[in-house]
Amino acid sequence: MNTKPVITYFSNFWKLNQKEIDFLVERADLRLLKKKAFVLEKGQVCNHFIFVVKGCLKMYKVDDKGRFHNLQFASENNWISDYGSFYNDEPSELFIESLEPTEIIQFEKNNVFELYDNHVVFDRNFRIIIENAFIEQQKRILQTISSTAEERYLYFIKKYPHLLNRISHVQIASYIGVTPEFLSQVRKKMI
Amino acid sequence: MNTKPVITYFSNFWKLNQKEIDFLVERADLRLLKKKAFVLEKGQVCNHFIFVVKGCLKMYKVDDKGRFHNLQFASENNWISDYGSFYNDEPSELFIESLEPTEIIQFEKNNVFELYDNHVVFDRNFRIIIENAFIEQQKRILQTISSTAEERYLYFIKKYPHLLNRISHVQIASYIGVTPEFLSQVRKKMI
DNA sequence: CGTCTATTTGAATGTACTCAAAAGCGGTGG
């Protein structure tokens, strides 16, 4: 594969020596997705860590009433994966799907464990990645249990300004936990 | 300090050699808390990782209207900390307070970093701890944005059966994101 | 231009909150 982009992307975030870079690049799979392509579907075990180079993915659940609930968006330089399914080898409840044509770097499960086992730096870097994701998630929980739809929408705008004009209000509504109709009302009242 | 309990607790969960155990024990502070004692208060920087040996802590936010929102309970063998405040040296928005007389093991921030830097095993173990916490949190978010109060209460019962008779419904209501009055209604209808 | 999707609007309904008050329960001191 063309290793250039991988090296470039990762050396912006992680300090790696040449040996570590080589080890990483050998295990990285570059993949191009069309719009509305699935990276993970309900029932499959999530066998990859995914890094978004360009584009945008969403991870969501479909509940028993057929409603969609967005759990996470991942755009440029974000990681996404169903960690529960990945680590416990359980069928996922979730879908991961592209909202745009998207370019990702995938790491297959065995390769992830090889990274951990061969170079300490990966244990550390993935620890830090997940710590940051955890911190963000915690803020979201607090928000969800303590704020109104309007406040959650305002927070979304503040946190994801780069997504605002790229994704539909249907997607945003599904992320903040309201219906599109109600988000429309909220937006009307805000102006 | 009396190192016995620390060693016992940790070797149940982590595989450590003698050198690592010694290193850990030297950096562990055992602390006894009365009921309603604070481990962290809003405005302070969270400078510790906390492991609960016995008892129960809650972490919560007080919003601008004076309402309480429980983010996490930590009982026997659980870790708790405001990771955002810890890693970014920011004043915390949160309180951590004991719900019972509680016995904890604290790791001061510098010591945590020493653990990471001197023994690979700690980078890995804390990675795994936070990964599991992340997975749990993710389930909670999904739940919060897709379920009714009744479903959230049932899930709480299922997930924390050991806490049910130890903490008040006020605390549970604050965790699942409803008022105590409404939780009472829900429980009435359930029977 | 037509089709598909996204967004808005409105009315009726349901879910959860607020406020006030009553009832239950456990511990403590006399």
Next chain:
DNA sequence: CCACCGCTTTTGAGTACATTCAAATAGACG
């Protein structure tokens, strides 16, 4: 042992927030 206090839990009425369903309007794209 009982009376009282503080806290938790319940009850009810009125209100606010958010959903459902149906339909109209607007935009995007081949």
